[in-house]
Structures are given as structure tokens and as C-alpha cells.
Amino acid sequence: MNTILLQNLVTPNVSLQAVLPEMIVAFTGIIVMIYDSFMPKQRMVTGALSLIGLAASAFALFSMWGEAPASSWNGMIANDGLRMSFTLVFLFVSAMTILISTVWTERENVPIGEYHALLLFATFGMMFMAAGNDMVIIFLGLETLSIATYVMAGLRKSDLKSNESAMKYFILGSFASAFLLYGMALIYGATASTNITQIASMVGKANFPALLLIGGAMLIIGFGFKVATVPFHVWTPDVYEGAPTPVTGFMAAGPKASAFASFLRVFVIGFPLVSGAQASAFLHESWVTALTVMAILTMTVGNISAIVQNNVKRMLAYSSISHAGYAMVGFIGAGVAKTMQDRDEAIAAVAFYMLTYAVTNLGAFAIVTLIAQKNDRRTEFDDYNGIGFKSPVLAFSLSLFMLSLLGLPLTAGFMGKVLVFRPALEAGSTLLTVMVVIAVVNTAISAYYYLRLIVVMFFRERTTSWLEPKVSGALAAVLIITILGVFYFGIFSDNVIEKFSGKPSVQSAQIK
């Protein structure tokens, strides 16, 4: 009797060490929250605490990097390249956001402790989304992230736009979560597992193959919402414009990357092409085709909408939509990769792309935040007229970020694009080649609005007075880091890519 019970009892293989980076961030968040409730408004202290927490988490992450790919917690937590590289992106984004926010939080008297705690919880959620090798964990992470970001979007309580932004984000986000959850349930119904590795081994012999397809469709909708692909992008411009600028920067860089991490894991790793199994073939073909069409739409709609914008924040919001489209090109490349190694390299390319985008975008948002002033007053293109030679440091940095977003050689954006386009091109399929061509054409189109900002800054006369904003120490640090980052990733991309793809995914390691 006893022995039977013991056999049935699943011993969770608890390994705190395997989730150490996440734990550190979560605990830091709790400490910041508690500290804030006793000694409120200690901007420096909570900020410093958060940064220390993030740094410690990064340290823990690096110490895990050398370990062999494995999964723990009964396969719920993965320790592979996908998790490592994306987590690094999140930690970076978080730390930069804290530094960028110093200007804004001071200016507008934001409940600073809360803000830092929320940011840390959001980061924790993102990390779980990348680490989760189980749909339950992924959903848990996603919700933790979402709830924190809903609140952050509405942090400027007195501002109607900010409130509206939070409300819209919340309602539509819940709507999308429902799809996601339903999709997960259907997949569970088809494969009798929520574990990605298990699902991958079951797609070829699913109990109810049709359910797989419907579940896959639902998941695409849910994740598509989070990464803001067309047609599930409609929330983005309003939410991004209404949210406080640093939060917008964060949302465009962090949560988007985390959604990509889970999206990649579920589809590329969870729904592979199993030879000889029709259901798997259909599922693979349909998701690759659907995502290809979505990627094409996403880049194109994002770009064309960005062209007609007169507000810099809104322009960046639409540009972030098109960048999601470019990243999806790499995603699809990973989906059609012929060997495990190619697949891992493509995944690393997407992570690298998100890193380059984060670096560039956060730098741009730092400057936009600085110029925006209280209540985001100065965010129109006209507000940038002729500041080029009045504030050369800001203008030149912003120009650099625009050029990187555009993808000029020697900048991070260029290498990012090259790396994500390559796997899709190597697949040799007509549809994917067309997609890459469209992506390149889109890059050319995007030159219009990125260069427009540079033109406005340097070649327009300024009619209103220009008060140069003071660059604080924290912001100077952000600018230095991001500018160096843009060049480093543009010139020494090999070092990073090697690191990212040096650790294969759990599944490919097991297969070997």
C-alpha cells in the first residue's frame, strides 16, 4: 500500500538554484514594496535596490550559462539558450527603464516605490515566460507580467489618456488571454500534456489531431496579441501613446520580447514537423503560413501607419509593430530550420534581434522622455524642429538610434536584421523568400519616417523657444550604455551571437 502511494507520488524535483535569477528579482520586488510602505518616496533607495537586484539576477544568470542544457521542476523550467538569452534582454530592459524613469518620476511625483516594485514583478513574469517549459508556467508568467504592466500604463493617475491606456490594455489583454488559455486547454486535450517537450513528442500521435489545429490557432491569437502582430495590434498605438513614455519604452522592448520567447518555445519547439505524421505536417504548415502572412502584414501595416504619424511616440509605437514583423521573419526561419543547430541559431538570432531593438529603442525613448517634459507635452514632430545644433548631444544620439532602427550598417539594427532574415532566406521556400523581400522593401520604406525625424531636427527652423532639458546622471548613463551598445552589437555581433547560440535548447540537447 505504502509503496504504491509512493510510486504515484510525484516528487517535484525542486531545484531553487534553477530559478535563482527569477527568485532574486521577485524577492527584490517584495523588499522594495515593503520598504516603500514604511519609508515612502525614497527614489534613490528603491531605485538602487532594484538595480542591485537586477544585477545580482544577471550574475546568477551568467553563472548558469555554462551549465549543460537541462530542465528541472519536472520539466517545467528549462535551462537553455532561449531562456538565457531572452532573460538577459529582460534584465537589461528593466535596468535601463529604471534609469530612464528617474527623470519622469521626479517630474511628475509618481509613487516611486510602487513603480519599481511593479517593474520588478513584471520582469519576474517575463523571466518565467522565457524559462517556462510548460504552458502553465508560461501562462503564469504572462499574467504576472500583464497585470503589472496594466497598472504601470495607468500610473499617471491624473492623466485621462494614461487611464484610458491602462483600461484599454486591460480589457483587450484579458480578451487575448482568454484565447491563449483556451488554446492551451485544447492543446492539452489533444496531447494530454502541458509540457512543451511532451507536446512536441505527441504532435505526431495526438489523440484528437483536429483539436491541435484549433488550439494552435487560439495560441497564435493570444501570443499574436502580446507581440502585437497585425491584425491583433490595434491596441498598441493607443496604449503606447497614453502610457507614460518610459513605460512605453519598456513595453515595446521587454514584454514584446518575452512574448516572443514563449511564442517561440511553444511553436518552434512544441509544434515541430514530425515526419510521417499528417496532423503534425498540417499543424506545422498552417502555423508557418499563417505567421508568414501575419509577418508580412505586420511589417507593412506598421510601416505605412508610421509614415503618416505626426507624433514621435506614436511613430515609435507603429515602428515597434513593424519591428515585431521583422523579428517574426527570424521566428519563421527557426520554424522551418532543417537541423537542430540551424534552429537554435535562428532562435538566438531572434533573441539578438530583440536585444538590438531593446538597446536602440530604449535609447530613443530615453531622449523622447527627456524632451517630452511634464505630461508628455513635447512629443510632436514639430517639437523637434531645429534642435539639432541647439542640443547636439541629444540630437546626434537620437539620430544614431533612428539609423539603427532603420538598420544602417555598423549599427546594431543592421546586424539584427541580417541575422533574422538569413534563416528564412536559407529555407529556400518561395513564400519565405517573398517575405524576406517584402521585409527588405519595408526597411527601405521605413527610412522615410526615421530620417524624417533627423531632417526635422537638423534642417528645420525652430519657431518656438527651446529650453534644453538637463541630462541627469542616470540618463547620461543610459545614453552612454545604449550608444555603446548600438555600436558594439553592430560591430562585434559575433561575440554575442556566439554566446546566445552556444547553448542549445533542451530538446535538441536531448536528441543528441
Next chain:
Amino acid sequence: MTENNFLSLIIFAPLVGAAINGFLGKRMKNELFSGVVACTAVGVACVVAFMIAFGIGTPHAGALTAASEGKPVLDHIWTWIQVGGFRADFGLGMDRLSGIYVCFITFVGLLIHIFATGYMHGDSGFYRFFAYLNLFMFSMLTLILADNYLLMFVGWEGVGLCSYLLIGYYIKKDEARKAAKKAFVMNRIGDWGVLMGIFLTYSLTGSISFFDKTVDGEKVQSVFSWISQNVMTADPFTWGAIIGGGLTSIGVLMFIGACGKSAQIPLFTWLPDAMAGPTPVSALIHAATMVTAGVYLVVRSNAIYQLSPTAMWIIAIVGAATAIFAASIGLAQNDIKKVLAYSTVSQLGYMFLACGVGAFTVAIFHVMTHAFFKALLFLGSGSVIHGMHHEQDMRKMGNLRKYMPITFATMFTGWLAIAGIPIFAGFFSKDEILYKTFAADSYFPAGAFPGNEILWGIAVVTALLTAVYMTRMMVMTFWGTERFHDEEADVHAYMEHGHDDQDAHADDHSDEDEEEHHHHLPHDFKPHESPWVMTVPLIVLAFLSTVGGLVGVPYAMSSLVGAGDVNVFEHTLEPVIAKVGKNEAHSEHSTTEKKEVKHFFAETKGAATSEDHGGHSPEVIFKERMLAVFSVVIALLGIGIGWFIFQKDPLRKMPKILEDKWRIDELYNGYIVDPLTKVSREGLWKGFDVGFIDGIVNGIGHLVAALGGVVRGIQVGFVRSYAAFILFGALVVIGYFIYYGFKLIG
């Protein structure tokens, strides 16, 4: 292959100098600081270059010494791009070719930097000038030391940029701005060729590297060793080979780039205009270093050229044509710098002629000697211009040897050198070019080099013209009567002259001079000798122009004085010149020479023993000597003609067509620039841009507005609409998957 990490110091020292001057110079506002920083930076590069080249204090054998056995010194700084099979390193390599280049560039560059501290004294943009100049050195050295085509192209573009910045240095002068723009545009045309050439090289050979090397345990094969292993026969000597997409195409494309950078027909008109820049810039960039980058490219790629006779032939023709054409224009110019500019174009033509007939080592030899004597002449002219308070018109000079003895003496040696008087540097290199041109068909596969005698004839006439116009320049400047007070002597003439003068030369002055005077010099004006910072570089360069040619004395001449083979230069460069496609259809001469080469390198000491020269048959030596005597006669004849005509009448009116530079600029403006402007304005701008592009942009705007906005229509701001939109999208996606679901079931 030897690694030496100090190699990067050669390029980065000037970069650091540029950065310091660029960022701190404005704040310091101190000429001494800027000058010292700039000169130190180049000085460091120079010292390191010589150390590595000659193995002084380095663990390995110097790149230029015999002990290196022709192996390059490499420095892999980082892996720049590695995508699939494509690999571009940020790596440097110094072999015999780049070693020679680097040594003379850094050394001449250093002298010119020192000279410039005197010349630019008092200029408001002093720091900016030196920042650009250092940046130029960085780019030029990157171009030369790059170990692959792509990095070389980075330097190639860098020198183009710096050239643009420095030509347009006097930004207030309209002429300077226009010249800068012209130089930039013409170079862009050439750059296109280089890029295409590089692309084609990669697609043919799968490599862009110059050297076989091992990086991170990975073997990298060079373009040239790939060619020597895989290309067995030379391209046919036909026009079709140009567009055949083979080696000939590469050769022609790269030569287009070389034409742009080295100012050959048809892309040469920018170089004379570039004289609008400060004189040290003309000396450094537009005489000694940058403009010879085209020659470097061709010689570096000699493995490609040797297998593409069509490309070689084109190079030889273009080179010879440019040489005589520019020399004829130089005959009639009155601006001292313009004379030198056309002379430079002409000499570059010689270098390409040498490349074209397969005498690559001689081309480089001439590059080096030319760097010495042309830098000297330019700096000398700078000294004259300085002494004459920025007067450049030779008609207003005369008898300056009385006032500027050192400048005169040094330029005198430069004059003899360029004219081709024996012992002086220019004699040996130019004479070699003439001889190799004459003997070209023996270097080529049979029948592949038609017209070498004609080319030789052109080259000889050019040599004559060179001697004439240089003599004219010297006479007008240093002999005769003092003409700088002429205007005061004859009021009427002054009125007339002064007007012309203002029109023609109002822009010729640097900003601080502009308000100074209307180009008539004060009554008590006396030209003055330049300070020592300017004269010392002149003296050093004069010394080099005198003895610099002795490193490459051909056997035919050295044997006259019983010195054996002392042509160190040629033997040094031998490993760089590929031995491809020379297996058959060759004259006895070259085959024996090939044996000799092998023999020479078997004995790494480089000792010249008499048996090495079994290949120099008496007839060949005799022919070479006869031709040398002939060219000396030509040089003396030229000097004589120049002396007797211009000594008598220095202001002699020259043919109008030559003074107008054969109206090439007018031709280009009339037939290329104007139509292009017109097409751009009427077609591209008014038609395409305003009509089509703006139409699209406005059309989008109208479309959006008219439909209530496809974009804005979606972004109405209502959550319910958004939810509906998402739902709609969701239904489409689900529907698509269900379609597959049905396929699966039924």
C-alpha cells in the same frame, strides 16, 4: 606568417591624434598643442612602421627584410563579419608591398605634418585642419594595411571623405566647396567600380582576403592563392572578356575605381580643382599618398590583372593617354599649384602605364620616388605661396631665388628629379617605365600587347613635355625679373589686370586673407623665406628626391659602374607579384628572370652574386642602356627648350586650348552634368518626385481622409471596436486552421 600586435598602433595612433584634436582642439585653442599632438601621432606611426618593416626591436624578421622570406606580418584585431562562408576580418597585414607604402606614407606624411604647422600658422581652424589630416592618415594607413578587400574599401572611402573635408577646408570659399563636391562625386563613380569588383571577386573566389592565414583555427585562403591554384589560363584578349564576368571584369571594374581615386581619364578633372585645399593637403593627399591608392589597388590585385590581358591593355592605354594629356595641359597653366596638379595626373598616368605593361614593381617604385619629389615640389610651392602672401599666380612671381634660397635649392632638386636627370630619384623610375613599355611585348603572352611602341612614343613625348613645363614653372617662379610689383609700375595695366585678377582669384585666399588686400602687394613687399619648420621638411625631401632612386637602380645601369645587381627595390617586391599565367608563350628574358627569382629567394640573404644575372643577356642590357641614354637626352632637350623659350619670355602666351584644359570641364558640364541636372530637375524631381512620389504620399493622405481613414478608421479609440477587430482577425486565423482541420479529418 608572423603576428605582431603593434601593427594596429600604426593606424590607431593617427586616429587617437585626430580624436584629441577633434574633441579637445577647439577648447584648447592652442596651435602648439594641436601641432604637437598631430605630429606625435604620425611620428609614432612612422617609428612603429619602420620598426616592423625592418625588424628593429621586434621578435620577428622585418617585413621588408630578406629574412622574412616575403611572409607578411599580420595582426588580427577582431573578426568583423562572419556570415556563412563569408569572412571579413578587421585585420592588418604588412607584406613587402604594404610595407613600402606604409614607410613612405608615414615618413612623407610626418614631414608634411611638420611643414603644415608652419604653413597653417594663424589659421582659425588650425585644430580642425590637423584633426582631418590625422584622420586622413588613419584612413590611408587602413587602406594600405588592410588584409582584405572590404577593410581596404573602408579605408578607401575614408580617404575619400577626408579628401572631401580637406579640399573644402576653406569652407567660405565657393571654389573650395565646389571642388570638394566634384572630388566626392567623381570618386563615388569609381567607388562603384571597386565595390562591384569586390563583389565579383568574392563570388568567383569565395574569399576577399589578401593573405593566406589562420584565424581562430580556421584556414583562410587568399584571393590570389585561390587564383593561382584554380585559374590555369589567362582570359582571352578580347573585348568580350570585359563583360564576361571573369577576372577581366574584376580587373576593369577595379580599374574604374582606380581611375576615380588616381585621377585618370575620364575621371581626372577633380584633381586639379582639388588644389583649392591648403597646400600641405595637396602635397599629402593629392600628390604623395591618396592618389596613388589606385596604383596600390592594381598592384595588389596583380594576380588578377596578369590573367586578364584586356584589362592590362586598357590600363596601359588609359595611363599613357592621361600622361600625355595632362602634361600638355600642365604646359599652359599659370597657377603654380595647377601646374603641379596636372603634373601629378600625368605622373599617375606613367604609373598606370607601368602597371598596364606588367611592370608592377616599377609602378610602385615610381609611386615612391614620385611621393618624394612631388611632395617636395608641392611643399616648395607652398613655401613660395606662403612667402608671397598667398599669391599663386606665377605671372606675378619671378626671381624668387634671391629671396627664398632654400626653397629654390630644394625645388631645384625636385625639378631635376621629375625631369629625369640621372642620379636623381625620378630618373630611375621613369626610365624603367619607358624601358618596360618598350619591351612590353616580351613580357606578354605572344600577340597580346599590340601597340607598345606607340605607347613608348607617347611616354617619351610626355617625358619631353614634363621637362618643358617643369622648366617653365621654375623659370617663371625663380628666375627672370621680379614681377610682383608690376601692377604698381604700370597703373593702366594694373587696372586691367586687377580686374581680371579679382574675378579669377578672388576666391583663392584663405578666410583671414580675404579682407587683407585686393591682391596687389604692398609697395615695400618683399617675399620672405619660410620658417625652419617648413624648410627642414623641404631639405629632407630634397635629399630623398636626390638619392631615393638609388634603391632601385636597374642592373643595366648599376653594372656600368661594376656594382652588380643592387636593385633592392625590385627584389623586395618580387614576392608580391604573382607568378601566374607566365608559364608559356614567353620570351627567353622573362623565363630566365623567373629562374633568377627562385634562385634569389633560395638564398634568403639576398646577396647579389654575379651568377644571378645570367639572365641579363648583353643585347637586352645594351638596349636598356641605349634607351636610358635616349631618355636623358630627351630630358635635357626638354629642359633646354623650356629654358630658352621661357627665360626669354616668361609670360609667353600659351595656346588657348591648353590653358582651357582642352575644355574638358566644359565638355563634361555640357554633355553630362547639364543634361543630368536637367533630367534630374525636370524628370526625376518635377516628374517623378513631385508627380509620382508626392502623388503617392498625397494619394495615401487623400485615401486615408476620403475613406475616413483605413488606418484611423481602425484606430477609432473605442475598445469595443478594437475587440471586434481582434475578433475578426481571430475568426480568420481560426477559419484558416479549421480548413486544415477538415482536410485532416476528411
